[in-house]
Amino acid sequence: MSRRIDIELTSQAGDGSWTWRAAGARQPKGTVEAALVPPGEAVGGVLRADVEIGLEGIEILSLASAKPARSPEKTEGRIEVKGTPRRAPDVSVILAPGSNKRRRDRDDDDGDRGDRGDRRGGGNRRGPGGEGRREESGGDRPPRGAGGPRRPGARRPGEGDGRPARGERPVAPTSTVHRNAMLAALRPEQIPVAEQLLRGGLQAVRQAIEAQNTSNKATGKPPVAADALLAMADELLPVVRLADWKDRATVAQTTGKDYRLRELRAVVAASRTVNLDEEGRAMAKALQESLDQRTTALREEWLARITNALNDGRVQQAVEASIRPPEPGTRCPAELAVRLAAAAGEAMTADLTPEDWMRLLDAVVASPVRRTVKPTGIPDDEVAKQAARNAAGAVPALAKLLGLRIPPPPPRRVNTERRFSPTGG
Numbered sequence: 001m002s003r004r005i006d007i008e009l010t011s012q013a014g015d016g017s018w019t020w021r022a023a024g025a026r027q028p029k030g031t032v033e034a035a036l037v038p039p040g041e042a043v044g045g046v047l048r049a050d051v052e053i054g055l056e057g058i059e060i061l062s063l064a065s066a067k068p069a070r071s072p073e074k075t076e077g078r079i080e081v082k083g084t085p086r087r088a089p090d091v092s093v094i095l096a097p098g099s100n101k102r103r104r105d106r107d108d109d110d111g112d113r114g115d116r117g118d119r120r121g122g123g124n125r126r127g128p129g130g131e132g133r134r135e136e137s138g139g140d141r142p143p144r145g146a147g148g149p150r151r152p153g154a155r156r157p158g159e160g161d162g163r164p165a166r167g168e169r170p171v172a173p174t175s176t177v178h179r180n181a182m183l184a185a186l187r188p189e190q191i192p193v194a195e196q197l198l199r200g201g202l203q204a205v206r207q208a209i210e211a212q213n214t215s216n217k218a219t220g221k222p223p224v225a226a227d228a229l230l231a232m233a234d235e236l237l238p239v240v241r242l243a244d245w246k247d248r249a250t251v252a253q254t255t256g257k258d259y260r261l262r263e264l265r266a267v268v269a270a271s272r273t274v275n276l277d278e279e280g281r282a283m284a285k286a287l288q289e290s291l292d293q294r295t296t297a298l299r300e301e302w303l304a305r306i307t308n309a310l311n312d313g314r315v316q317q318a319v320e321a322s323i324r325p326p327e328p329g330t331r332c333p334a335e336l337a338v339r340l341a342a343a344a345g346e347a348m349t350a351d352l353t354p355e356d357w358m359r360l361l362d363a364v365v366a367s368p369v370r371r372t373v374k375p376t377g378i379p380d381d382e383v384a385k386q387a388a389r390n391a392a393g394a395v396p397a398l399a400k401l402l403g404l405r406i407p408p409p410p411p412r413r414v415n416t417e418r419r420f421s422p423t424g425g
Contacts, residue, residue: 004048007020032063047064179244182194193233238275253283295327298327307336337369345374354383371396373397
């Protein structure tokens with residue numbers, strides 16, 4: 001498929017052909033036959049070119065004089081419109097059937113609708129004092145998310161620790177400095193291959209070759225040299241990967257602490273799969289130090305949260321905090337783990353209400369100290385006892401309280417997923 005760009009003539013060879021480059025840029029560049037250049041053109045002239053971009057380079061199909069820029073002072077032939085212009089809305093919103101937006105608007109306008117119902121003579125549907133239908137029917141349901149059981153360690157609405165809502169999260173910054181510099185240093189025939197490598201690695205190059213050959217076959221052109229292009233791609237792949245990684249590392253360095261820890265960890269891990277130069281090794285070292293500092297700070301904060309909860313006698317909060325380590329492989333120190341298990345066992349007494357006891361049991365089952373917790377007792381409640389029977393495999397001390405045989409520990413989980421090395425192929 002052809003496209004149109006503006007080119008600038010840079011020089012004329014002895015055989016009459018011209019060299020060119022993209023207007024206002026260093027790349028792309030190439031040569032064009034003298035027969036395609038309009039007469040009277042000189043070095044520095046800007047022309048409008050119809051080009052076809054393929055994996056073998058850019059082919060100029062035709063050239064024409066670029067249209068002169070319209071002067072803002074030239075106002076001949078314009079029709080002056082008098083009066084105040086009416087501006088239409090910039091955005092039109094069409095709500096789908098069953099949209100929550102309508103439901104929210106309906107809830108917000110309930111007060112006004114109740115007043116309209118009185119004026120129409122239809123009676124006050126909301127009842128005296130403005131109570132809604134839910135109170136008239138005897139339903140005392142609390143607001144959504146206000147109460148009820150929840151998973152151990154889960155946050156209630158409004159407990160997001162200052163995290164922005166989904167629609168308010170800032171857009172992650174990007175950088176193309178190193179990729180642009182890499183492309184500018186390549187030969188013209190290498191640029192299309194490098195661009196495909198940036199899009200999807202060697203697989204993208206193979207797909208582009210297949211698409212190019214399909215298009216050439218339909219137009220009667222010979223197929224492209226696939227072997228030569230793949231060899232070129234293999235040669236360019238390390239350079240392209242390094243430039244792409246440097247751009248990601250630059251964003252991580254400039255963003256600082258606002259950069260997501262998961263993405264920082266991915267950038268540091270990717271540095272081990274790239275052939276780094278001296279600049280890249282310095283960037284990788286700085287990012288590794290930043291990652292170590294942030295993970296250490298998160299681990300200390302996590303341990304402090306557990307310790308403070310134990311010091312204050314908030315055993316439930318301490319056990320729930322132990323469920324959410326900053327990293328999957330982070331473990332509690334042995335001394336703190338022994339203290340946490342002892343506090344949880346002492347708190348699980350038969351004097352607790354069945355609801356509180358089972359809530360603490362759920363947290364203990366999900367905690368890393370579940371097999372060392374020794375509950376003091378079980379409430380005299382059939383539901384609590386059944387919950388204890390179900391959890392006896394995770395908390396072996398419950399089996400002794402129930403008079404059951406202590407079950408064996410669960411088998412170790414083995415990850416059977418195939419692992420692939422991160423390559424561009």
